[in-house]
Amino acid sequence: PSTSSEGDTIAAIVTGPQGAVSIVRLSGPEALQIAQHTFQPSGKKRTPGWQPHSHRVYHGMLRDTEGRAIDEVLLLAMLAPRSYTREDVVELHTHGGSVCASRALQACLAAGARRARPGEFTLRAFLNGRLDLSQAEAVAALVNARTAAAADSALAGMSGGLGAAVAAMRCDALNLLAELEARIDFDEDLPPMDALGLGQSLAELREKVTSALATAQRGRLLSTGLQVALLGRPNVGKSSLLNALSGSQRAIVTDIPGTTRDIVEAGTVMEGVPVSLLDTAGVREAGDLVERLGVQRSRAAAQAADIVLMIFDATEGWTGEDGIVFGGLWSVDAATEDKLHANAPGTSASASTSQPHSDNAGASDRQSDGAGVRMVSLEEEKQRGLAHRAREPSSNVSRPVPPLILVANKVDIAGDAASAQQSLPDEVRGACSEVVSTSAASGAGLDDLRAAVVNAAGLPSLNTGGRGWAVNERQAEALLRAREALERAAQSMADGLPIDFWTIDVKDALLALGEVTGAEAGEEVLDRVFSTFCIGK
Ligand code: GDP
Ligand code: ZN
Numbered sequence: 001p002s003t004s005s006e007g008d009t010i011a012a013i014v015t016g017p018q019g020a021v022s023i024v025r026l027s028g029p030e031a032l033q034i035a036q037h038t039f040q041p042s043g044k045k046r047t048p049g050w051q052p053h054s055h056r057v058y059h060g061m062l063r064d065t066e067g068r069a070i071d072e073v074l075l076l077a078m079l080a081p082r083s084y085t086r087e088d089v090v091e092l093h094t095h096g097g098s099v100c101a102s103r104a105l106q107a108c109l110a111a112g113a114r115r116a117r118p119g120e121f122t123l124r125a126f127l128n129g130r131l132d133l134s135q136a137e138a139v140a141a142l143v144n145a146r147t148a149a150a151a152d153s154a155l156a157g158m159s160g161g162l163g164a165a166v167a168a169m170r171c172d173a174l175n176l177l178a179e180l181e182a183r184i185d186f187d188e189d190l191p192p193m194d195a196l197g198l199g200q201s202l203a204e205l206r207e208k209v210t211s212a213l214a215t216a217q218r219g220r221l222l223s224t225g226l227q228v229a230l231l232g233r234p235n236v237g238k239s240s241l242l243n244a245l246s247g248s249q250r251a252i253v254t255d256i257p258g259t260t261r262d263i264v265e266a267g268t269v270m271e272g273v274p275v276s277l278l279d280t281a282g283v284r285e286a287g288d289l290v291e292r293l294g295v296q297r298s299r300a301a302a303q304a305a306d307i308v309l310m311i312f313d314a315t316e317g318w319t320g321e322d323g324i325v326f327g328g329l330w331s332v333d334a335a336t337e338d339k340l341h342a343n344a345p346g347t348s349a350s351a352s353t354s355q356p357h358s359d360n361a362g363a364s365d366r367q368s369d370g371a372g373v374r375m376v377s378l379e380e381e382k383q384r385g386l387a388h389r390a391r392e393p394s395s396n397v398s399r400p401v402p403p404l405i406l407v408a409n410k411v412d413i414a415g416d417a418a419s420a421q422q423s424l425p426d427e428v429r430g431a432c433s434e435v436v437s438t439s440a441a442s443g444a445g446l447d448d449l450r451a452a453v454v455n456a457a458g459l460p461s462l463n464t465g466g467r468g469w470a471v472n473e474r475q476a477e478a479l480l481r482a483r484e485a486l487e488r489a490a491q492s493m494a495d496g497l498p499i500d501f502w503t504i505d506v507k508d509a510l511l512a513l514g515e516v517t518g519a520e521a522g523e524e525v526l527d528r529v530f531s532t533f534c535i536g537k
Contacts, residue, residue, distance in 0.1 A: 009034060010120055011113035013101045014091075014536035022101035024092045025536065027121055030112055031088040032077065037111040038062055038104075039075050039092065052090075054079035062092060064103070065110045071100045085121055086128035119533025123526065126518060132163040133518025133529060137472060140533050141223060149272020150222040156468030162475070165212055166516045169482075172205045173510045180503045199493060205509075206486045212471060213479050217458055219470030225274030226457055229301040231329075232311035233293050233321045237409040240440035241311060242266050242279045245449070270450040273459065278305065293321060295328030302329050302401050307456050309449075311407040314414035314437060317423030326428055329401045403456035404432040407449060412439040474529065475516045482512035 009028025015021070026034055032051065041050060041060040052058055054077055062070045074093040083089035092108075094100040109115065122139055125131045131139070138157030145151035157163075176198070183193060230238040246266035264279040280294060280301040302308045308329070312322045406428070408420040421435050429435065434452045438445035471479060489505035514520025521529075 009113045010116035010124075011105055011108040012116035012121070012536040013105055014121075015096075015101070017098060018096070020096045022094050022096050022104075024094065024101055024104045024108060025116075025121065026090045026092075026108055026113055027083070027085045027087045027116075027124060028113070029088065031090040032079075034108055034111040034113050035075060035077065035090040035092070038064075038107045039073070041075070052077040054082060062094070062104055062107060064107045070103045070107060071095055073104070081128075084130070085124040086130045087124060116535060117530075118535050119530035119537050122533060122537055123530045126526075132160070132167075133521055133526075134162045134166065134475060134516055135160055136518075137474070137529060138162075138469070140537065141472065143534075143537065144223070146225065146274040147222070147269050147272050149269075150274070152272075153219070153222050153468050153470050157470070161469040162212070162471060163517050165208070166513055167519075169205060169208050169212075170510060170513045170517075170519065172201065172208070173506055173513060176201055176205070177503060177506050177510065180499055180506065183499050184503070195493070199490065202486055202490050202493070206483055206490070209479050209483045209486065209513075213476060213483065215470035216473075216476040216479075219472050219476070221273045221457060221459055222470060223472070225276060226270075226307060226453070227276050227278060227305045228307045228309060228453060229278045229280055229298075229305035230309045230311060231280055231298045231302060231325060232407075233319075233325050236311045236313045236322075237440045238279050238311055239264070241309075241407070241409060241438065242277045244440040244443060244446060246277055271454045271459070273454060273457070275453070289321075289324065293325050293328075295325060298325055299328050306402055307453055308402055308404045309407050309453075310404055310432070311409050312420075314408040314411045314420035317420050318425065318428065323425070323428075326431075329404075401431075405449070405452050405456055406432045406435045408435065408437045409440060411437045411444060412442045471516075478512045478515040482509045485509035485512060 007029060009026055009030040011024060011026045011034075013022060014025045015023045035052070036050065039058075039060050039062055041052075041058050052075060056077070058075045060073065060075060062073045064070055071094045073095075076091045076093065078084070078089040078091075080086055080088050092104050094104045105115075119136075119140070122131070122136045126133060126136045135158050138154045142151055142154035142158060145154055179198065230242055232238050242264060243266075246268040248266055266277045266279075268275050268277060278301055280297055310322075310326060310329075312318055406424065408414070411420070414420055421437065424435065433456045436445055436449045436452050438449055485505045485508035489502045489509070492501040492505060511520050515525055518526070
């Protein structure tokens with residue numbers, strides 16, 4: 001996109017490929033003229049020079065440049081400035097499917113329109129002052145929302161909540177700047193400077209920036225969601241919990257240890273946050289205890305996840321095998337690994353107790369992903385591992401294990417839930433953020449578990465009633481720069497540096513704030529924002 005409106009007329013199919021109706025949208029000074037070339041209204045209105053009224057729907061025939069009928073359509077004109085882009089907008093509602101809309105688009109292009117670039121309609125809305133940049137981003141977030149909570153948050157941003165808050169901060173920064181510059185220019189004529197008051201204004205502004213930044217974590221969670229890995233030795237109920245939490249019946253559950261083969265992924269929502277549950281399998285048919293407990297795979301899964309659920313069996317309490325899986329999460333080098341293997345008892349004997357996998361069950365499960373559950377291939381798993389490793393600063397140092405929640409499962413058949421929790425060694429309890437008792441069978445404790453997950457993710461309660469909007473990554477990055485600049489200004493002031501120094505910092509803050517709303521966004525920033533939109537938005 002370019003920062004200047006180009007004055008030509010753009011066209012795109014703005015609806016998805018499925019559905020009974022498709023819409024081609026035109027925007028620009030020639031939208032009406034192009035519509036007149038291609039659209040022939042039904043009934044009496046067939047007079048040359050016919051013009052649609054704004055915000056009225058007309059029925060008629062769409063024709064190509066040779067006059068051949070393309071489709072029977074509805075035409076809706078929204079004339080400037082009462083349109084999404086504030087330009088003349090014409091929509092042609094065609095029949096759905098892949099042919100009608102693309103032929104309609106072709107007809108519009110032949111009549112003089114240009115294919116719209118990604119996000120170009122919204123870019124024009126922004127350039128014409130209909131939306132600020134944060135609102136434009138909220139439009140994209142709304143369309144991409146995966147949960148109702150994410151959509152609510154996007155709506156709050158779209159109605160201008162964040163934009164207004166940042167505009168107020170810019171106003172404060174401008175006042176500060178005016179005050180400081182007046183000092184530089186006419187110090188002698190002004191009453192003595194109220195250094196205390198200025199310092200306070202700076203601090204207040206910094207506080208406002210900080211409170212906007214506090215919404216970033218929620219924004220991130222709402223848009224990208226959480227990856228939650230379920231770990232534990234075989235048979236503790238990982239697959240059952242995955243099914244119970246996601247409300248699906250797809251993960252294979254059996255009495256035979258080791259029947260969950262690859263990783264099973266299921267989508268669910270916890271307090272409005274989209275969550276991917278990863279059931280890491282674990283058991284290999286052959287190999288020693290460490291291998292069959294899936295220690296290495298658990299570690300890989302744990303390091304790729306945002307939250308780890310370490311599940312143990314409440315009927316048995318914490319066992320040595322649980323300890324091996326748990327200890328594996330922190331082992332960082334080959335030496336530790338060797339030690340683990342050396343400590344693992346009776347490798348060959350216990351290998352034979354592991355049952356062969358049921359291939360039929362595996363094969364049928366692998367194919368269906370309709371219920372939002374899918375098998376992740378080993379290949380994909382490897383790539384995740386590699387992608388993760390690539391982010392690591394050094395291959396010798398493991399990424400720290402993410403927040404860990406211990407889950408005592410099967411409390412429905414454990415006589416005493418409390419004693420299961422008491423069986424936990426201190427170092428295990430100390431390493432986790434919470435211990436929750438659940439029953440995948442009865443559903444007991446699942447709400448506690450969901451709350452623990454959202455809590456461990458550092459999500460301030462979604463239902464605090466306050467503002468609904470949340471800043472996205474780009475906005476957070478700009479706000480952080482603004483805050484740093486304000487901190488520098490406060491420091492310069494404390495150090496007694498000349499006023500010119502402070503003004504540089506306040507100007508930086510002003511610029512950074514302007515990037516959030518787009519008041520100060522250069523072409524580069526706009527490109528970055530609008531290139532993530534899809535065509536037709
Ligand atoms: P995984 O190997 O850790 O994935 O364990 P599964 O989910 O396959 O469960 C192993 C066995 O424990 C199955 O027979 C389940 O029906 C049973 N199970 C799992 N969770 C519970 C629970 O909360 N209560 C009871 N009574 N049985 C459970
Ligand atoms: Zn399982």
